Amino acid sequence: xxxxxxxxxRCPHCDSAADVPLTLGDRILRCPEGHTFDVARQGYVSxxxxxxxxxxxxxxxxxxARESFLAGGHFxxxxxxxxxxxxxAVPGGGGGVLxxxxxxxxxxxxxxxxxxxxIGIAADVSGFALRRAAxxxxxxxxxxxxxxxxxxxxxxxxxxVLNVFAPRNGGxxxxxxRPGGVVLVVAPTDRHLRELAGAVGAVSVDPRKSxxxxxxxxxxxxxxxxxxxxxxxxxxxxxxxxxxxxxPAAWHVGPEELAARVGALxxxxxxxxxxxxxxYERVA
Ligand SMILES: C[S@@+](CC[C@H](N)C(=O)[O-])C[C@H]1O[C@@H](n2cnc3c(N)ncnc32)[C@H](O)[C@@H]1O
Ligand SMILES: [Zn+2]
Numbered sequence: 001x002x003x004x005x006x007x008x009x010r011c012p013h014c015d016s017a018a019d020v021p022l023t024l025g026d027r028i029l030r031c032p033e034g035h036t037f038d039v040a041r042q043g044y045v046s047x048x049x050x051x052x053x054x055x056x057x058x059x060x061x062x063x064x065a066r067e068s069f070l071a072g073g074h075f076x077x078x079x080x081x082x083x084x085x086x087x088x089a090v091p092g093g094g095g096g097v098l099x100x101x102x103x104x105x106x107x108x109x110x111x112x113x114x115x116x117x118x119i120g121i122a123a124d125v126s127g128f129a130l131r132r133a134a135x136x137x138x139x140x141x142x143x144x145x146x147x148x149x150x151x152x153x154x155x156x157x158x159x160x161v162l163n164v165f166a167p168r169n170g171g172x173x174x175x176x177x178r179p180g181g182v183v184l185v186v187a188p189t190d191r192h193l194r195e196l197a198g199a200v201g202a203v204s205v206d207p208r209k210s211x212x213x214x215x216x217x218x219x220x221x222x223x224x225x226x227x228x229x230x231x232x233x234x235x236x237x238x239x240x241x242x243x244x245x246x247x248p249a250a251w252h253v254g255p256e257e258l259a260a261r262v263g264a265l266x267x268x269x270x271x272x273x274x275x276x277x278x279x280y281e282r283v284a
Contacts, residue, residue: 002119002139002141003024004096004119005096005119005120005121005140005141006022006023006024006029006141007021007154007157008096008098008121008153008154008157008158009021009022009029009047009143009152009153009154009157010022010152010153010154011031011033011035011152012047012048012049012145012150012152013031013033013035013049014031014033014035016150019154019155020032020033021154022037027039029045040127040131042127042130042131042134043130043131043134043135043142044122044127044130044131044133044134044142044143044144045141045142045143045144046127046143046144046145047143047144047145047152048125048144048145048146053125053146053148053149054146054148055125056125056126057124057125057126057127057128057129058103058124058126058128058129058246059126059128059250060128061245061250061255062128062245062246062247062250063103063104063126063128063129063132063246064128065241065242065245065246065250066103066104066106066129066242066246067104067106067132068242069239069242069243069246070104070106072239072242074233074235074239074243074273075106075273077229077231077273078107078164078186078229078273078275078277079106079107079110079111080110081227081229081277082107082110082111082162082164082184082186082277083110083111083113083114083115084114085182085184085277085279086111086114086115086118086160086162086184087114087115089159089160089181089182090115090118090159090160093115093116093117093118094115094116094117094118095115095117095118095119095159095160096118096119096120096121096157096158096159096160097111097112097115097118097119097120097121097158097159097160097161097162098120098121098123098153098157098158098160098161098162098176099111099120099121099122099123099161099162099163099164100123100147100151100161100162100163100166100167100168100169100173101123101124101147101163101164101165101166101167101168102122102123102124102129102130102133102142102162102164102166103124103126103129103132103133103164103165103166104129104132104133104136105120105122105129105132105133105134105135105136105137105140105142106136107162107164107186108120108122108133108136108137108140108162109136109137109140111160111162112137112139112140113137118139118159119139119140119141120137120139120140120141121140121141121142121143121153121158122134122136122140122141122142122143123142123143123144123145123147123151123153124142124144124145125144125145125146125147127144130142130143130144147166147167147168147169147172148167148169150172151169151172151175151176153176154176155175155176156175156176156177156178156179157176157178158176158177158178158181159177159178159181159182160181160182160183160184161173161176161177161181161182161183161184162183162184162186163183163184163185163186164185164186165186165187165188168185168213168216168217169216170216170217170218170219170220170221171220173217173220173221174220174221174282177221177282178282179282179283179284180281180282180283181281181282182224182279182280182281182282183217183221183279183280183281183282184277184278184279185213185217185276185277185278185279185280186229186275186276186277187213187275187276187278188274188275189228189274189275189276191272191274192272192273192274192275193243193244193247193271193272193273194272194274195265195269195270195271195272196240196243196244196262196269196271197249199261199262199264199265200244200249200253200258200261200262201249201252201253201261213276213278214278217280220282221280221281221282222280222281222283223278223279223280224279224280224281225278225279226276226277226278226279227276227277228274228275228276228277229273229274229275229276229277230272230273230274230275231273232270232271232272232273233270233271233272233273234268234269234270234271235268235269235271236267236268237262237263237265237267237269240262240265240269240271241258241259241262243271244258244262245258
């Protein structure tokens, strides 16, 4: 775990108003009140406290599918768009980038490659995701936490927050962002992967999703522009299966049923990628 990552963390047991910092020992993090958190063998630190989170996060199978699909480069245009926006937001390099719901760390690693000297915090509730995120880039620290609880990051600790197909908690994103910092949200439009959603009966995206992103962040941060990232993929059946298996449909359609439904599609199958990349600024 990098010292520069640890400096941005706070003790989840201590009074949150006090923003109590953690310090790094030998594979252990400590607060001045004596709370300790081990660095897991897989390289991440759990700062989850108390009761289990309401959601388990992505399963081992979903994370494996996500890693395989992203390794195919199919979402590289999204990673490039994010990296360009972060590089523009921190022109001199450096700074801290927090990715909330980071999954395997694919996007955070791409951003860190584009921003010399920046450090990344991959935050997720899924240990399966975090063990990959911890290895995704040498400048990443991976932290287990629940996006719907007070976040274990110090107030103003992040220069940039990424939120890619992941839960967003406007009040906490505002708190952890430094004044002048930016949140970058990637969300699907109702056309994203629609050919697969139709074929496998997957949960389709609410057409008013972008309104809901604004509603979650709007009271806390000011909208600073949205760009569309759109492309068409040509996928073989194996890639199409992983595209579905990495998303929420995996909770509803078993692997055999999924293989059968994708098998009924033409091969290769043309699939739409359609997302929005929206920026929100903390002005004060
Ligand atoms: C659809 S995946 C996106 C992962 C990554 N951003 C990407 O696009 O590759 C959503 C991620 O959010 C995580 N997640 C879901 N609920 C969460 C919560 N309450 N707190 C933190 N992470 C959560 C999941 O474990 C999963 O890794
Ligand atoms: Zn403490």
